[in-house]
Amino acid sequence: MIAILLRRLQSRPSASADDQVLGRCERGALTAALALGSAMNKQTIAIAVGPARREDRVLAMALRGGASRAVRVSDEGLEDLDYLGLAQVLAATIKWVGASIVLCGDRSEEEGTGAVGPAVAELIGAAHLTSIASIKSESNGARTMLLVERVAGGTRERFRIEAPVVLCMRPPLVRPRTGTGDTTEELTRTPRNAPSSIEELDLGRLGLEARAIGHRRGTAGRLRPVRGPRRAAVASSAADLIRRLRADHLVPPARVDEEAS
Numbered sequence: 065m066i067a068i069l070l071r072r073l074q075s076r077p078s079a080s081a082d083d084q085v086l087g088r089c090e091r092g093a094l095t096a097a098l099a100l101g102s103a104m105n106k107q108t109i110a111i112a113v114g115p116a117r118r119e120d121r122v123l124a125m126a127l128r129g130g131a132s133r134a135v136r137v138s139d140e141g142l143e144d145l146d147y148l149g150l151a152q153v154l155a156a157t158i159k160w161v162g163a164s165i166v167l168c169g170d171r172s173e174e175e176g177t178g179a180v181g182p183a184v185a186e187l188i189g190a191a192h193l194t195s196i197a198s199i200k201s202e203s204n205g206a207r208t209m210l211l212v213e214r215v216a217g218g219t220r221e222r223f224r225i226e227a228p229v230v231l232c233m234r235p236p237l238v239r240p241r242t243g244t245g246d247t248t249e250e251l252t253r254t255p256r257n258a259p260s261s262i263e264e265l266d267l268g269r270l271g272l273e274a275r276a277i278g279h280r281r282g283t284a285g286r287l288r289p290v291r292g293p294r295r296a297a298v299a300s301s302a303a304d305l306i307r308r309l310r311a312d313h314l315v316p317p318a319r320v321d322e323e324a325s
Contacts, residue, residue: 066108067163068097068131069154069184070122074174085121088235089169096199096233097167098130104201104208107132109161113142113153116264123262135161139267141274149277151183156270158188164227165210170194170234181232190228197234 070093072085086094094110101108110126112119115138123134137153145153158166166188171178178194185192195216202209202224212231214221267274299305309315 065161065163066097066101066104066106066165066167067158067161068094068108068110068126069166069168069180070094070110070112070119070126071169071172072112072114072118072122073172074118086125087169087173089171089173089233090122092233092235093167093169094126094129095236096196096231098126100165100167100199100201100210101132102130106165109133109135109163111135111137111154111157111161113137113145113150113157115143116262120262127262133161134262135265136262137265137267137270139274145277147177147179148183151180151187152277153267153270153272154180155184155187156272157265158184160265160270164190164229166190166228166230167199168230168232170196170232178232181230185230188228188230190230191225192230192232193223193225194232195234196231197236199231 070086070090073087097108100106108126108131110123110131110133112123112135114136116136119136123136127134135157137157142153166184168181168184170181172180181194182192184190193212193214195214196212197215197220198213200211202211207226209224209226210229210231212223212225214223215234267277299308306315310317
């Protein structure tokens with residue numbers, strides 16, 4: 065089974081068009097997974113974490129595009145997860161559905177860290193590759209290998225890799241041609257006999273506890289999408305570093321006695 069990890073763009077909460085609710089990397093993962101599932105005659109299952117009001121839209125897109133199933137994990141406290149907590153939920157869901165090939169976006173458009181995919185791979189004990197441009201399958205007797213092309217630093221690298229594997233997809237290098245199954249119109253067109261229901265799981269069914277994965281709850285503030293790229297800067301002193309961390313709500317605010325000193 066092939067799992068597709070999806071996440072709605074949180075920086076566009078009021079977006080209505082289908083081509084605005086998925087980031088470019090997530091769209092690349094969705095189209096590549098659907099094409100790979102068709103070529104390998106494998107089921108594809110779309111997975112998202114979060115409330116129905118946010119994530120059902122992207123899961124419905126996956127079902128209309130040809131995904132076999134869609135699963136959403138929803139539970140109290142999931143809004144405040146850091147990348148590792150999110151990876152733990154996704155890894156448990158991947159194990160629950162029994163997928164051995166996992167595709168996800170290389171990095172989100174809001175934060176651009178690219179940390180979730182590699183963390184998921186480590187948690188499920190799978191190999192992983194980032195910046196993937198294309199995937200094909202190759203059968204060699206009883207073994208099926210994936211032919212993967214990676215584009216990074218201006219160079220192209222080709223790999224043969226066997227499941228279990230997590231592949232982090234980059235945006236398509238060119239706009240897909242009509243008829244390839246990769247365009248927005250074709251992704252949102254309902255195929256015959258397409259499933260329409262989205263399965264909902266909670267942490268208990270996955271064998272997880274909210275307090276065990278809520279790493280960010282030990283810091284201050286809610287997770288906020290980064291709107292636009294940020295330039296890295298070197299702190300001039302320890303006090304300057306603490307000030308910046310507090311501005312980003314990564315450490316608690318100063319106490320009155322600290323400010324007085």
